[in-house]
Amino acid sequence: MVSEIRRSILTALSSGGDQFLSGQELAEKAGCSRTAIWKHIEDLRQAGFVIESKRKKGYRLVSKGDSIKESDLLLGLKTETLGRTVHYFESVESTQKIAHQLAQEKAPEGTLVIAEEQVTGRGRMARQWHSPKGTGIWMSLLLRPLLPPQKAPQFTLIAAVAIVEAIKEVCELKVDIKWPNDLLIEGRKVTGILTELQADSEQIHSLIIGMGINVNQSREDFPSELSSIATSLAIEGNRQFSRSSLIQAIMKNLETYYAIYMEEGFVPIKAKWESYAVTIGRTITARTLNDEITGYASGITEEGVLLLVDQSGKTHKIYSADIE
Incomplete structure (x- = not known):
């Protein structure tokens, strides 16, 4: 977990834009000594942040690269709850499996499990999900809606709308929804969504939304059996994209639509879903x-x-x- 001091430093540098902030200013904002600031800056550089320093001027944030560690996701995250607690891993069997364990351990709503690689990633009907290291977004989000279990399938559709609109915002790409859980670009799969729950007959205890998004893969990254049916945002957009920016946009949209759903029901979400659906009307x-x-x-x-x-x-x- 990222320290509060480092989080404060990142927030200050991000808010500063192109301006340099002195070590003293950062120390005051972070509540630590100027000597400690230097050490935390070095730790952030090790984590992938590009931070420029100039004598008598201070520090400024140049780039955060394509890292999806907790500090990268929290920097600029525009949510109240979703994605505020992050469990990051280099390699896991499945983020869904870890999210289920965390749910049992009373992890808070909005907890996000994310990995650079899934060894045994899975989709719907226990199918394998190809999750190569460092190229995509493999994550599971924990929600705790006060709803009966029969409402759970709606959250797959809510997530689909949130992801479609996040991709449009960040990548400027048009994405279609194929019922029930696939997102397509020009007929090729770019995202899969898997919603699972822990519940009794009357109440959802935890709902876990798994999202697998092909972001920066090249065509050579896909095995031969997937090359004709799968694609990535980088292939379709002809450039690489920031995974952390996309995750932040997904969390923001999901939080917005989750709130709308809990206040107004599924009707407004349904209309948006159908507007993106390639399945309907055929x-x-x-x-x-x-x-x-x-x-x-x-x-x-x-x-x-x-x-x-x-x-x-x-x-x-x-x-x-x-x-x-």
Whole structure:
């Protein structure tokens, strides 16, 4: 966990923009000695921050690079709760697994688990999720909404809207939503969302939203079996993107839509989701565990269930399926 002193220094340097701040100014803001400031500046440089220093002028923040450690995420984060507690790892089996453990240990709402690499990352239906080191965003967010468990699937759709709009803000790319949990660019998958919960029959105790986002991979980073169906933001935007900036935008949007949902229900989120959905208004095939249904996707219910009208005019409610 980043120290309060270093957090204060980063906040001051970030607020200072291109201006140099003297060691004395930073010491006063951070509540420590000028000698300690020098040590913390060196630690921040080791963590990847580019901090310029000039004799008799002080320090200024030039760049924070592409690091996604706690200090990088907190610097400039515009949320009250989400992402304020961060557990960062170089390599893990799965961020979902760690988030579940933290939920059991009473971790606060908004806790974010993030890793540079997942060894056994997984998506929906226990499928493997390819998570190469240092290229993407592999994270799990812990929420504790006071809701019955049947409301949980709506949070996958809320997260999808938040991520689509964050990518548009940070990367200026158009992203489509494919029900229930995929985000696509030009038909290729760029993001997957996995929502899991701990609950009893009446109450959600914890809800964990796993998000896997292909950010800075090149085409060579994808195994051959994924090269035709997956892509990254860097491939589509023809440049590298700041992962920390994207995470901050996702947390900000998620907090906004989470608040709207808790105050106004799913209706305003539903309208936004449908505006981004590539699934709605098309003839599709839904493959469930037990059946295969082809029909017209007319929309989703307020519970996030897909409505599929077959050739006979019968409407089917699809709760979970692969969509083509």
